[in-house]
Amino acid sequence: MPRRSSNRRNKPDAFSIPQIPFQHVENPYPPLEILNAEQVSSIHDTSMKVLEKVGMRIDDPQTRELLENAGCKVNHDTTQVLFDRGFIEQQVAKAPSTVKVRARNDERSLTFGGNRINFMSVAGPAFLTDSDKGRRPGTFAELQDALRILQSLNVAHGANGGAFASMDLHPETRHLDTLNACFTLTDKVAPVSLMGRTRAQDAIDMACIMFQTDYEGLRKRPALYGNINTNSPLVLDREMAQGAMTFAEHGQAVIVTPFTLSGAMSPVTIPGALVQQNAEALAGISFIQTVNPGNPVMYGSFTSNVDMKSGSPAFGTPEYVKATLASGQLARHYGLPIRASAPNASNSVDAQAAYETQMSLWACVMGHINLVNHSFGWLEGGLCCSFDKMILDAEMVQMMVENLKPLEINEDTLGLSAIEEVGSGGHFFGAAHTMERYNNAFYSPILSDWQNFENWSDSGAQSATERATKIWKHLLEVYEAPPVAPSISKALDTFIERRKIEILGA
């Protein structure tokens, strides 16, 4: 439930940490392209061979039937579906190059495509960790705190209710409370789980209530997106297919992300992993376009490598960087928006967590990734959500957003008058040019401590991670829920109550 302050005026707010305002981010620089046109073409061509010769095992009979009716060859014994390259190319061409997803605060509605870059919070972890309570299964109350923190961080473009599982809620109805929390505690885009038709359909019905619209209205202005993973290599499982089909039937956006960890679920070479990623992503996208031609979709890239000694996934590696840059090129080759992530494989919020995340982030930014998933809170290769890491990530993403603001070059900024005023020797602290600008001249960090060693020591010699803990606690203290009309709140509650009875029995 939203916490309310009795005396708003005397209470510190989220702006008491030096945040940049919520904003839509465009990358003004050209993407870093590590493949030439012929290499893009080779990957495309090889992935088409994969779909023609091996195809994908599709575990959902309805999806197989749909694809068979559309002309694909289906082996009914193995449930393997073979895709002709002409079919793939035709279907992929139907997908729009830009995807829009509505938020209840319309200024926070998102566009995916072109040079736009959106940073989304972590999804998928089983565990939660913070400096106070350590690593543990999370509760719904704690998930609500995660959403409050994400709402408070302006640089987070959305808040994913899948930050971690609420273990105190029933797994069959958890999705209802989770989406309700996203809708009421944040006013940002809330991605949802596409694990099966029920969850997808409930999300659609709840979005209709939240946005006070019907299926047709929701179709005209999509307010939901969800991600499906292929079960690599070359399998689309039943739940994912059904979830995606439900969303496509209602015109909501679907990301298709192959789970192509190189060396484990895909070839041990990055080009091989990209071939397989491309085959699986395009097969999934073609299926969605078969359900609903023109349905909003995104090309998902999650290709990284595993540690060949232990089999553990690695993230933020040079292989991850190259796979992400190449994936951006592939998606642009097809005119599709592209999703990747900002993951790391560290077990604690330490220097490794920071440098691996930076590697991933830079790869996403240089590769013109439109949706940078897992940008806030990801730890342990995705097994754990960390509140401290959310703050660390907010700082890193804020800096990245600032990097993308071009230098303004004009007579004023070139500062000749200031240089003439100060001359040789002396300093600029008191110059008129400085006095006019010093307040907002430079990026102000959330987390970075720039005191000298003595002052830093005197103030407790805290690491960035220790400082992060204080910041999210502060954000929770000053959080205020963005108001929801009581009638909507009530209608959501009524819907959830009914669905819980339908799902679990009275």
Next chain:
Amino acid sequence: MPRRSSNRRNKPDAFSIPQIPFQHVENPYPPLEILNAEQVSSIHDTSMKVLEKVGMRIDDPQTRELLENAGCKVNHDTTQVLFDRGFIEQQVAKAPSTVKVRARNDERSLTFGGNRINFMSVAGPAFLTDSDKGRRPGTFAELQDALRILQSLNVAHGANGGAFASMDLHPETRHLDTLNACFTLTDKVAPVSLMGRTRAQDAIDMACIMFQTDYEGLRKRPALYGNINTNSPLVLDREMAQGAMTFAEHGQAVIVTPFTLSGAMSPVTIPGALVQQNAEALAGISFIQTVNPGNPVMYGSFTSNVDMKSGSPAFGTPEYVKATLASGQLARHYGLPIRASAPNASNSVDAQAAYETQMSLWACVMGHINLVNHSFGWLEGGLCCSFDKMILDAEMVQMMVENLKPLEINEDTLGLSAIEEVGSGGHFFGAAHTMERYNNAFYSPILSDWQNFENWSDSGAQSATERATKIWKHLLEVYEAPPVAPSISKALDTFIERRKIEILGA
């Protein structure tokens, strides 16, 4: 003194940490250009106005005389020197676009220019820190350890004896022992201090001994480089001018790096700071070209911003990123090799140290910086050298080097046969394609821990920084000095002994 192993065969060596071999690094991708041609031209033009209208105060009479004889206007009351843009352009055009510096292991000789990128260790700190002993003034024995670590880290292109001051040595003769340690404990390029004529000349004489050559031979194949800083704004002090002049007289390479911290020693706008940096760098380079036309030089960029609340310098900020990218463009505009750095402002080897360093590193790599100074060991905005940070940095730089290796796209790497072999479901661990490649398929980290949480906890739940401590200790244990001919060693010792008497008295 080099430590020697009695039983080399049974001893672990530096290769027992997963390093990439020593290598010369080329950036195969285009630089990230954040200025258009007109903006480069505006910065150039404004900096020429600065040199024409304000000029620089030059504290060294010999340098002023030289510039006056070359046609510059000198105000003998203020010691201000005014530079005509025609003079600057003419002098800068004399500088070579590529600088080569010889190392005693010739495979480790360095080239600066074009797409080459070299990573050099920290220089300048007053203090040393490590996890065991904390922060302290360093000793010569500890400086020797720093050099041993840098020699052991293959990814370090050189070893700077200025990693921190040896407080147990006399400041007037410290440079002799320091360069001797660089020459004997490492076989890499050893940058030297240009604080005054004496230090520069001693370095030249010692290089002649080390490389068994004379002044003419050293001039033909430079084996030294040094950095001078302008005393911003718009001052060149006597010691720096004399050191640079000495190096130019002997044809050794000089970097001219303005100390243009935006808001303090230069305008509070990054374009203004770049104008001033450009003016100071080109004035210094023009002076060196006046001493010795064609002398190897580099354009130095150190522009960052200060925290306007405290006046503390900040590094790895968005402003630093943009200044570095723009500086690369300016240097290429003049056809000069470019030096920048990989600094951070953290007081401990924590997440902030990692993310700020990553920001700096990516800026250098994307900006095609030829010499990335302070790449190993820099902490506290440059006030402290950290052994732990050296290892963290080695990991980050290694990953960056791997990022720059293009993907090989061919039938083999595209892996169609492997994808056909494994088919739908299953995994690639046992595939023939994997078995042939798994040993060297992926980047192996020095420092990153990719174990799962349980194994990581069982093995002590160490942070990256704690693991770094173990690694440099291991490197010191297994270090072996690259052999020096005893006659050279002896000649260096004799020279140093004589010079100490000359400088300090018998």
